[in-house]
Amino acid sequence: MVALVRDDERDGFEDLLGSGGIFRKMLRTNADGAQVEFGEEVTIRYSEKVLESNVTVTSEETRTLRIGDGEAMPALELVAKMMRVGEACEVRCDPRFAYGDVGREPKVPPGAAMKLQVELLRVGKKSTAEMTSAELIAEANKKKESGNRYFQEKNYEQAAKLYKRALKLLESWEHAPEEEAACKELLVSLGNNVGNVQFRLRQFAEARQSSLEVLQLDPRNAKAMYRVAQIGLEQSDFTEGIEFAQRAAALEPKNAAVRQLLKDLKKKKQQVKQEQKRLYAKLGGASATGGSTAALGGPDGAAQSRLVRAAKANPSLVAALVTLVIAGLVYQFVGKRYNDMG
Structure with a gap:
């Protein structure tokens, strides 16, 4: 350098x-x-x-x-x-x-x-505590603009700090009724900006919470709905993702990004479903051939078939079955050998 x-x-x-x-x-x-x-x-x-x-x-x-x-x-x-x-x-x-x-x-x-x-x-x-309502809104807007500059520079951490400081100014301010509309508009904009940078930083739980808080202020805010749907796609939460994408599409039917996100959610949901079917088929094949689980002293025949059917109804059982198989293999190839040595 x-x-x-x-x-x-x-x-x-x-x-x-x-x-x-x-x-x-x-x-x-x-x-x-x-x-x-x-x-x-x-x-x-x-x-x-x-x-x-x-x-x-x-x-x-x-x-x-x-x-x-x-x-x-x-x-x-x-x-x-x-x-x-x-x-x-x-x-x-x-x-x-x-x-x-x-x-x-x-x-x-x-x-x-x-x-x-x-x-x-x-x-x-003048400190912020001494500012008038108009000055506080101007101060919050300046912080938002500074955050936008950092966002354009892809410095998302610093952008988030500025947006949050602007939010803190507004949240602690007891505004008059005539200022409520301007304050609400800025709060919604800042909340969406915070959710956006959190999403880009892959802070999905925080981004979801920020977006839901925006929707508490503005239940018809399509940007916040879109963000929740994006998070659903990233985390394979298809139920929530599709729900919020559909809500956003109902508000903005011509929005190409929203329509594409809804397609992506449905496509990924189908892909995951097919992958689960392949896994269930493998489990079913093992039961049909009297494979490893029977050798491990586990369930066989009709009992295995019942487990596979239950797994199809409740995917969480798949993880339990896999854990059972692995534990049995560990015992068979490690624990049993250790006992024989004793």
């Missing part, structure tokens, strides 16, 4: 962490400027370049974020926390404190070190 700071340019750069991960060089100082405290809102102007290729990613962008909420890359947030209003600096950081192993398509490749120029424009002293 390219060196963050070459030997011939080390003058003026300081190692902020002491580990070589983030270097800063002050371009302008302001001893009288307001300092930033944890949890405060700041407005910055910044530019980004890929250090090795010098490709410009962001140029003179103004952005507002709250320190400590993880709304920006770690290097940017840390540097902003250490500045005063009116100050400017250059920053070099390794991938851990920028876009990591994922990168940011199409300009930032995976594992790229970054070069930033940052200026602190403003510090907002």
Whole structure:
């Protein structure tokens, strides 16, 4: 990996962490400027370049974020926390404190070190506890937008954190009746976003719960129904999956993704059913030939046939039968030999 700071340019750069991960060089100082405290809102102007290729990613962008909420890359947030209003600096950081192993398509490749120029424009002293209803909704929307940026960068863990922080803001807020519609709309949107990232992280139980919570707020939300159906497909819960896919299709009959998901659920259900039939047939064949279970002193003849029929009626019995066969084989080839040696 390219060196963050070459030997011939080390003058003026300081190692902020002491580990070589983030270097800063002050371009302008302001001893009288307001300092930033944890949890405060700041407005910055910044530019980004890929250090090795010098490709410009962001140029003179103004952005507002709250320190400590993880709304920006770690290097940017840390540097902003250490500045005063009116100050400017250059920053070099390794991938851990920028876009990591994922990168940011199409300009930032995976594992790229970054070069930033940052200026602190403003510090907002107002905490979320002091905000008006309109300001809280705006704050939650900002966190949602930050989460969306992380989602586009495929940083799903960080996206989920931002969505959940926005949800927490709204859930703890005692809104007035006239604000209920706006609050509900944002809660539903955030809940769907959380369920989406949890699904992509294969956190299926959490994604299902998030989607069901959305449906408590909005019983006709097709996105949440679609997500539950997707989880049903992933976990072979065809009863629930087909039910929710059909409900979503009834609400959005022209939605191609919903129609395809319903087809996939029915197809996979049939495939699993055929696989079960083949397994039952093998079990039935063993009983017909007086095979291994009889040799193990287990049931034979009509008794085995009854077990197979019961297994067809209750698939959970299949696992018990397989366990019985394996246990018998272990005894026959290991336990019996041990007893003979005794």
